[in-house]
Amino acid sequence: MLKDLLFGLQYRFPNFSKKLFQNGLLLPVLLLWFCHSCNLKDETEPTKPTLPALMAQKLEDSLRGKDVGYAFTIYEGTELIAQGSGGFQSRKVDAEGQKNFTTDTKMHIASMTKTLTAMAFLKVAQQKGLNTTDRIAKFLPPAWPRGAGIDQVTFGDLLTNRSGIVGLGNNCQNGSFTENIYSGLRQLIAKGVTTRGNYCYQNTNFGLFRVLIPSILGYQFTGNETTDAAETEKRYLAFLQQEIFEKAGVSNATITSPAGNTTYTYNYPLSASQIGWNPGNFSQTLGGYGMYLTTVEAGKIYAAALSSAVNSVLPNALSDSLLVKNLGCYKATSGIGTYYYHDGWWYSGLVSTGQGLRTIWMKFPNNITCVLFVNALQWKNSSLIFPFNSGNIVGFMYNAYAQALQARGMRVGIETEVPPLQIEHPEPH
16 A cells, blocks of 8 residues: 555655655655554444443343333443433322432432441541451440340441341341331340351341441440430431542432432332332431432442542542452352442332332442342242342343443353352342
């Protein structure tokens, strides 16, 4: 090609090309022209969709048209790259009438709150010179009786559900509402523990931080249960607002749906006459669950706190510690990466009707963080599950990521099979 250009210049502009050649400028001029031509060609070539855009497409393909309210946001670093929503936050038969579910719809995030509590503890511990290996006993209300083994329980035990607390019913389940109010926490501390070190998922492990964080900050317990319950709730929430939410650019996190704008939850599949259920106010049980956020707000918080090279919410050392030690979060693995997450669910208490919700934040490789809310549960095989992907919300999110990689040309497994995901604790949280 260059040879043809040289010949053409010499033929059409003999004197000009001769001067360029004598001055040693002909070849640089030709190379510059050639590179410019290449760039022009490259600019006209279509570019592949980004990984977040492809993930969003896969999520939309699976959620659209299912008559379920949903929203998701996908962040790369701390930048919102893709989002989607559909269905309704309330329907014609509900008090507020029909309203669309959008990325600005505020919903109870359920146990996603536990990660926020873990972030808050890591920050207050850094400020006060504490470690996860320190014991909780001296920060409990002085009037609370300590049962056997409580003097050995550490902050890290609570943050990993290994405190030995098994609930008043002696089982490893989420725990009832009454176990997580102030008097319920007192009863469980008085009950003591005998299986410290064993994993047992309990809301109480994180609900206790509603009391412990204010105590670490210097709150002096009065011994009046009503006063201490209200004051610790207020101080816990204020610390989250100042040290987590505001630093992520979120100013209106709440503990209930905004007045007149309830996000209802439903049983899937929905019937035309089904009236939604309002999860309500969780001020008395904050710590393990209870915050209301939009998917945009939640995405901002988890992305800002857990993305690499960002420390607006958590210093890098603290975010690394949270993920590596699984403090208020879980880990899943496959042949194409490691994923960190915390899911959440909540339902009306009537298992057979199944009105509830499902939430999750999930951090993927490539510094991608995704948040998904769905306002319905499905009653199936005597249990309540995420309505899609055989009830597995973690696998649902992972499949969107793996399929997005495939769409960009990456071979993620043998032939076209998605590598299986290994989940240490697959039960709903």
